[in-house]
Amino acid sequence: MSWLLTFPLILPFATAVLAYLARKSSAGRWISVAGSLLALVAALALFVTVSDEGVVSAQMGGWDAPYGITLVADMLSAVMVLLTTITGLSVAIYAMGEINPAQEKLGYHSIFQILLGGITGAFLTGDLFNLYVWFEVMLIASFGLLIMGGKPTQIDGAVKYVTLNLIATVMFLSGIGLLYGVTGTLNMADLHDAVLASDRPGLIVILSMFFLIAFGMKAAVFPLFSWLPASYHTPTFAASAIFSALLTKVGVYSLLRTFTLIFTLDPGFTNAVLLWVAVLTMVVGVIGALAQTEIRRILSFQIVSSIGFLILGLAIHSPLAITGAVFYLIHNVIVKANLFLVSGVIARVTGGTDLRLIGGMYRTAPLLSVLFLIPAFALSGFPPLSGFWPKVLLVKASLDQGMWVVAAVALIVSLLTILSLMTLWSEAFWKPHPEAREPSLATLGSDRLALVLPIAALGLLTLLIGVFPQPILEISEQVAAQLLSPDLYLTAVRGVLP
């Protein structure tokens, strides 16, 4: 059982080592793709086991909980690991078309795999300090991907990214230290018991704010999101696709995990804070997106707006709301990765990403335009694409709780999202190229297959989720049920307690 949990985790690191040793030949990129494929298989095996047999857990190094490090996968972790490997494989294939030999020689594929390993670790760990370690692995690897190429804009973005993220990790670490001082444990299942038994509940509610700020900054919620639009438009498109799909979602995952498993003492207070955060994040994100003219900056602000919807589900905290948030999470990871990948192709074909300087995509590449429209419509929540269903669930959940204003805000934000994405559409696709230059697909050259295949595959996935939402809905319901009554999680970890 324990190897089922460890394979998704060790495969990226093994791939990173091999890909680095082979970085000077074309073998490196194939190793990266093969490793990602194996990781996808491992994640599928884990997902099937978890959905058949319930929560699985294992103790690393044979040291018992709560002293040793627990790896544990419930439905949420299994789904997140599966999403990581799906986007990981797509981006690994896309990178074959985008990353040039100079970047490969610096170890691009290797660092990319280490990033995937860090993300997987964060989803699988059952130990708060170990979660911090995986955050650091992610931060270092993503910094490497951000600065690779060494352009001044990249250094500028990377410095902002690293400084603000370091503040978040210091916040996280301080919170961990103080929480350990109060409860004497850092194993998440053990913390659940320790917090309920604690004689200082007020102090723990205050401590939970450390974690809210740290994870909130990682997730890019209002008002802590400024690092995201400052940096995500600078690196390679492959890197920004994996960042946008997964890095902020690790923050959301951590919030979901800690605020359903550990910090449940004063839900009235924490949920009120989260609700304000969620609404402001949605609104500010979409307004920011409307003010931008660079494709990746628009999409970056759209990430912020989407995070608002995810936090909204957690803040409402009803089973329906959490189901909606998880469904939104699944949909959003796939769609966001896809939009960033498409923007890379737009840049190659039209010669830039600034909407004022490009145009004419539709006449040159009508099929590619459809591949952009699918994730764009899905993101704005058009039926019957994948974004429609979670938004229905979230709006229904807020109406059930009598939160009319919140439901109205969510709908208005969706409308503004459509406006922002349709501006992007009409500028980049419909408008003739301002320099009267005819964009040409020939610029894609032999990389065409590697660039378009992952976009098409993710687009197909979006369509399938949209047309057949029932399986995803059932998965999301299971996740929500496990999060709201964590008995299974606790027994799975306690089962390996002495």
Place this chain on the structure above:
Amino acid sequence: MNSVILNAATRILVPLLLVFSLFMTLRGHNDPGGGFIGGLIGSTAFIFYAIAFSTAEARSALRIEPEQLAIIGLGLALLAGLVSIVFNEALFTGQWLFLGASEGEKGLPISSVLLFDIGVYLVVMGGILALVFALEEEV
């Protein structure tokens, strides 16, 4: 830097630091020490060398790119974790081999934990040297 004192001292310090770093790594299993601190001490030997002579000299003395050293270390640490797959135990469970063990004699213990420490040593040394060499060459 061109200083006779530093050059002469470096010639004596480099082997001492390298031996000391190995000592600290091996000592780490039961006492303070280990791969991390060993790797730091070992890297100072090459940093001294780079400051006293030149980064190019230090690079050729190292014989292998520091980045490569770090990733090989990561591979070794991973292997140390994977040894337990053969014995069907959890990842990173320590596996022990007692060389020449007999009745009443414990023998020489060799373990996957030691391999892990060596991996950490190489990761730290390679990482630090990659950073320091890059910074030195920039000036």
